[in-house]
Amino acid sequence: MSFFPASLENLIDKFASLPGIGRKSAQRLAFHVLALPDAEAKAFADAITEAKANVRCCSVCQNLTEGEICSICASDRRDKSTICVVSEPRDVLSIERGREYNGTYHVLHGVLSPMSHVGPDDIRIKELLVRVAESDVQEVIMATNPDTEGEATAMYISRLLKPFNIRVTRLAYGIPVGSNLEFADDATLNRAIEGRTEM
Secondary structure (H helix, E strand, C coil): CCCCCCHHHHHHHHHHCCCCCCHHHHHHHHHHHHHHHHHHHHHHHHHHHHHHHCCCCCCCCEEEECCCCCHHHHHCCEEEEEEECCHHHHHHHHHHHCCCCCCCEEEEECEEEEEEEEECCCCCCHHHHHHHHCCCCCCCEEECCCCHHHHHHHHHHHHHHCCCCCCCEECCCCCCCCHHHCCCHHHHHHHHHHHHCCC
């Protein structure tokens, strides 16, 4: 039996369907939205509708954009010979925050996951292969997460890129800056030793 009106329950259910939002958080969000002045609530709803209507994938890198091509692909200052392959659009923001990388990106919109029935045709691998074949790409950096699915995706794509005779690299793994060795797990320590660099 529900204690709330049907429309409020529906709003709570919609918030609860978002990733990382539990039932209690969904209730808090729903009550917050109900408490907003009418103009703010309408602006909130309009922002969702507008984003859904206007945001699409860049025709080059598959990142999110409002135009045909995103600002990174359109920039003359970016190194078009290097492509950093990431799983999700939010990963682009993470790398851009570092202000070191000056190449372009390719967003897969997922990773290979047989358990979740996600195969090669379900993510944007084909678009990457076409892009590499049709442009002067020298290096592809695999920047998927260092978990099972991310590793499997990186290995699969690197095998597909072999015939193109380009450099395929993987992000280095290791000990985070500011941490202690005693708290690092065995796999992280092993990766750090394997990926050591000269000083």
